[in-house]
Amino acid sequence: MIRNAFIMQITHELSAQLEQLRQQHRYRTLVQRQAQHLQFDSNDYLGLSMHPRVKAAYAEGVQQYGASSGASPLVSGYQAPHAYLRQQLAQWLEREDALLFSSGFAANQSTLQTLGSQYQRIVLDKLSHASLIDGVRHFKHWKRFRHNDVAHAQELLLPNVANLLVTESVFSMDGDHAPLNQLAELPADVWIDDAHSIGISGESGRGAGATLSAAQAPLLTITFGKGLGVMGAAIVGSSVMTDYLMNQARDFIYSTAMPAAQAQAVSASINVVQSAEGESLRQRLRDNIQYFREQCVAQGLPIGANQHAIQTLILGSEERVIAWGQSLRALNIYCGIIRPPTVPQGSSRLRITVTAAHSTADIDALVTALIITRDLVEKANVTA
Numbered sequence: 069m070i071r072n073a074f075i076m077q078i079t080h081e082l083s084a085q086l087e088q089l090r091q092q093h094r095y096r097t098l099v100q101r102q103a104q105h106l107q108f109d110s111n112d113y114l115g116l117s118m119h120p121r122v123k124a125a126y127a128e129g130v131q132q133y134g135a136s137s138g139a140s141p142l143v144s145g146y147q148a149p150h151a152y153l154r155q156q157l158a159q160w161l162e163r164e165d166a167l168l169f170s171s172g173f174a175a176n177q178s179t180l181q182t183l184g185s186q187y188q189r190i191v192l193d194k195l196s197h198a199s200l201i202d203g204v205r206h207f208k209h210w211k212r213f214r215h216n217d218v219a220h221a222q223e224l225l226l227p228n229v230a231n232l233l234v235t236e237s238v239f240s241m242d243g244d245h246a247p248l249n250q251l252a253e254l255p256a257d258v259w260i261d262d263a264h265s266i267g268i269s270g271e272s273g274r275g276a277g278a279t280l281s282a283a284q285a286p287l288l289t290i291t292f293g294k295g296l297g298v299m300g301a302a303i304v305g306s307s308v309m310t311d312y313l314m315n316q317a318r319d320f321i322y323s324t325a326m327p328a329a330q331a332q333a334v335s336a337s338i339n340v341v342q343s344a345e346g347e348s349l350r351q352r353l354r355d356n357i358q359y360f361r362e363q364c365v366a367q368g369l370p371i372g373a374n375q376h377a378i379q380t381l382i383l384g385s386e387e388r389v390i391a392w393g394q395s396l397r398a399l400n401i402y403c404g405i406i407r408p409p410t411v412p413q414g415s416s417r418l419r420i421t422v423t424a425a426h427s428t429a430d431i432d433a434l435v436t437a438l439i440i441t442r443d444l445v446e447k448a449n450v451t452a
């Protein structure tokens with residue numbers, strides 16, 4: 069009886085908080101993906117997760133190295149495919165070295181926590197990903213600059229001290245680009261999270277971050293679970309930085325290394341990205357984005373301005389975006405239903421990702437479903 073006292077009280081409190089989220093239309097649930105769903109909510113921008121060479125590399129890796137790396141990298145989890153991938157990334161992105169992490173979240177959070185104390189001031193874009201915010205939140209010397217506002221970033225930097233400026237090349241919930249060249253002019257070390265750009269933009273898919281030199285952007289986050297179609301991440305930079313992280317970053321030291329098979333699949337994916345096929349997949353992606361946007365404009369749908377695979381329909385309230393999302397699901401179309409706290413209050417949105425794997429018929433089905441939904445939801449007069 070006494071043993072259960074705390075858990076009962078806490079369960080009661082948690083249930084009340086969950087109920088509050090329901091009332092605010094912010095309660096989240098898992099939806100199991102089904103083969104017959106038409107997905108417009110994946111970050112697999114080039115469709116590489118289903119590419120025969122990527123799948124074969126994964127399968128061969130499992131045969132050769134097993135399903136797990138078996139230990140953290142500094143113990144015995146580091147194998148030939150990990151070493152190869154590090155070298156491949158460094159060469160491709162023209163940096164000295166790369167350090168592998170099991171996710172982009174871990175890479176960002178852990179690296180910021182580890183390197184943050186070396187800087188006297190850290191500034192981040194207001195719309196930076198949660199993993200970057202979590203990396204700095206326990207420090208006192210960080211500030212956020214207004215989204216993509218170079219002058220404001222400059223204002224927040226301190227004179228004559230070590231400044232670190234962190235931004236994303238493409239913002240995950242808006243699909244817009246950071247003004248990287250201008251930010252690189254500021255008196256700060258620039259760290260670019262290239263999660264939504266690697267593989268799909270830049271020369272041979274090197275991403276937006278690598279359009280800047282190592283001197284302009286000494287740190288890059290490269291995630292493997294989006295355009296590269298696999299999972300995991302790397303921090304790419306100088307060998308001293310990666311060596312320091314290898315010795316000090318707790319997520320790297322105290323976590324099981326990604327399976328060697330996974331590293332092998334990422335390498336195969338990079339090979340596809342660098343090939344002529346990668347170029348044609350990027351072209352197909354651009355064509356699909358353009359086609360989708362043209363259809364939206366022609367139908368008067370409130371599509372955002374950017375040209376990235378991440379397309380947005382800003383709808384306003386949580387209730388409204390939920391109503392749109394549910395109507396679309398009833399029509400077998402799955403889009404991201406994005407609400408606060410992921411995005412600012414009043415800017416709930418559908419996050420629609422168009423990929424190279426979509427056919428014209430898929431996009432037509434999406435646009436038709438959006439039109440039906442608009443008519444239904446707006447007729448029902450769900451508050452904006």
Ligand SMILES: Cc1ncc(COP(=O)(O)O)c(C=O)c1O
Nearest residue numbers: 171172173197240261263291293
């Ligand atoms: C900009 C950005 N950085 C980092 C991450 C985290 O990457 P991962 O999914 O590999 O943990 C994400 C994922 O949503 C992201 O959008």
